[in-house]
Amino acid sequence: MSAAIAAPKLVRVYVWEWPVRITHWLIATSIILCSATGLYLGNPFLIVTGPAGAHFVMGWAKVIHFYGAIVFALSVLSRIVWMFIGNTYARWDKFLPIPKKRRAGFMPTLYFYTFRLRKPPGFVGHNPVAGATYTLVFCLLLAMIVTGVAIYSGSAAVGSVLHPFRFLIPLVGGLQTARWIHHVVMWLLLGFLVHHVYSAVLMSQVEGNGTLESIFSGYKFVPPEDLVYSGYRFVDRNDVP
DSSP states (O other): OOOOOOEEEEEEOOOHHHHHHHHHHHHHHHHHHHHHHHHHHSSOOOOOOOOOTOOHHHHHHHHHHHHHHHHHHHHHHHHHHHHHHHOOOGGGGGTSSSSHHHTTTTTHHHHHTTSSSSSSSOOOOHHHHHHHHHHHHHHHHHHHHHHHHHHHHTTOOOHHHHHHHHHEEEETTTTHHHHHHHHHHHHHHHHHHHHHHHHHHHHHHHHHOOOHHHHHHHHEEGGGGGEEOOSSSSEEEOOOO
């Protein structure tokens, strides 16, 4: 009879707080919703004849796109605020490889993603490569918000909420350029969504730490060697000076 293989001991750590999880899903859902309606607004492939009240497809697309964009913008801005008031895993310094330990872990993590290492360095939250990637993604999200507001302000009535934002139009190169940037960034974000799902599945399978489940529960299961005990809770070893 073969000897039983002992399962590695793991520590349950609360990583993603509820604002992080909620904004994550709201941003992802609104990107998909606004992309679908945005593609229709740019190329109305479905034309339905009949009473306007029953078949106002373009109007519904605009309404869904508009309110989806509001959810998107508020979620992005809320997540940015949480970078300064959230727990250690949500903080802004996890998105920039400024601390020495995160700089040291950048290349080994990149080697893992390019299949040159079998096991990634132990980071409980965002690893340095993921953090730097998310920094670029947040720049795209902000570009989406700015160009979207500029586009809507161009047709906003005087006295409406968006009309004062017409000053953004020349800053983004005019309405036509704003639409082009908005469209290109949409495809970049959709491409990132595909990569994001792939990398999450990869890390979950390799590390076996509940990466996929953590975005629902907030908890990861982490090897003790990746943690230190602060006196009342476990924290990421890489966060300790």
